[in-house]
Amino acid sequence: MAEPILKWAGGKRQLLDELYARFPADYGRYHEPFLGGGAVFFDLEPADATVNDANPRLVNFYEQVRDRPDALVERLRSLDDPEADPDPDLPYAEETARGRSVESYYYQQRARFNRRPYEGEFDPLEEAALLLYLNRTCYNGLYRENADGGFNVPVGRYANPDWVQRDRIRAASRVLSDASLRNGDFAYVLDAAEPGDLVYFDPPYEPMSATASFTEYSAEGFDRADQTRLLEVASDLDAAGVSVVVSNSGVMYEPYAEAGFHVDVEDATRAINSDGDNRDAVDEIVATNVPPSDRRESGQSELPEF
Ligand SMILES: C[S@@+](CC[C@H](N)C(=O)[O-])C[C@H]1O[C@@H](n2cnc3c(N)ncnc32)[C@H](O)[C@@H]1O
Structure with missing residues (x-):
């Protein structure tokens, strides 16, 4: 189990169990088009994957x-x-x-x-x-x-301060050597993903309010039109038989539910502000097309009663 090397806005380490509970029990390749700090990818250590981020400095890293x-x-x-x-x-x-x-x-x-x-x-x-x-x-x-x-x-x-991080770099190097690494827009997955594969999308979150900006990862930002484009890509993947899991902020609940995804709300307190004492509690959603019976943890609810 490798760990993220960088601290990155929107890091998913506290949400890993919630996400894994929605992953399918079986899938082909793993794809993560918004890699960021890579908390899920490094923890998962997929045998065969594509990973991507729009930030060229992050991908060079x-x-x-x-x-x-x-x-x-x-x-x-x-x-x-x-x-x-x-x-x-x-x-x-x-x-x-x-x-x-x-x-x-x-x-x-x-x-x-x-x-x-x-x-x-x-x-x-x-x-x-x-x-x-x-x-x-x-x-x-x-x-x-x-x-x-x-x-x-x-x-x-x-x-x-420990900026050398030797052990994390070595472990991450091993995990990355089994992946194809890209620097571009998330929509590449439409070509890269095959039926039976799994795609996990962790985009910059749509702000809950006009004042809360979650989009300062890179100068480009990620606006409402990008959120709509992402929902279309997720729907196309669904139609093609690809498993899809998406995390986002609560304002995206309805668009995903209306498109036919199973959507759950996670109550997460996330340290996203530059002021460490001022942590915004935001509703976070996880949307997926994976039916409950195909999920990793589905066996638990089907245990016979003793
Ligand atoms: C929420 S962060 C991912 C956090 C990551 N899951 C983690 O655990 O650290 C979103 C990432 O999307 C990247 N990004 C922004 N716009 C993008 C686009 N159009 N296509 C691909 N990546 C993009 C940003 O550079 C940022 O690293």
Whole structure:
């Protein structure tokens, strides 16, 4: 059983049992088109899978984890404490991309991460190392990009931040080597999934209210039209004989129920705000086309009474 390496908004670790209870007892390949931190995928360790995310930096990270785990760990070990002084041998020691002076090692690395796609030679291993370093040392450990695609989270306060994560990287590398990894839109599953396969969709959640934005994973966002497109893809997969499980926020209850899915409400308290003390309780739904009798845990309700 592997574990997620990154802390990612919408991480599904608390919901694993609820999701697995709706998975079919048997299926062919496993597909996860919104991978994010990959809590389900890494826990499940499928023998044959496709995984995807629209965020290119996230997918580059997983490619490096899969192909060069030891080199990545070594690169992570070469990084310094976030509170240390900026490294005089590295570029961007003096100021951030916005021209503000850099006071600590953390802000120097953040500035390097944000400038990387635009100048110099692209080093995918360095980008992957910086993504994990910033994820483990930033405030509240939440990856967030501003409108320009910059990573803008301030430094966090940790007694002993551990950004190397050697064991998790090695375990994840093993699981990823059995999967095909993609960087694109979720709709690829219409071609990739065969009858009898299982698709688990964990999209950015449709906000419960206009003020609650759950869509800040990457600069692109995910709007109502994308939610509608996803429901259509889920319905097409259903018609093609593919098992589908979808998690989303409570506002999507009716659209999925009307499309003929079994929908259940989970009462989840999720730490999604940047302020760790202010946890929004939101209704979360799990929708599926898997009939109760075909589910993994269906045997339990059919136990004879003693
Ligand atoms: C809710 S998160 C997934 C969380 C993940 N299940 C976990 O446990 O960490 C949603 C992910 O969808 C990705 N995403 C956004 N729009 C997308 C699209 N159109 N196609 C595929 N992925 C997309 C985001 O980059 C984000 O990583």
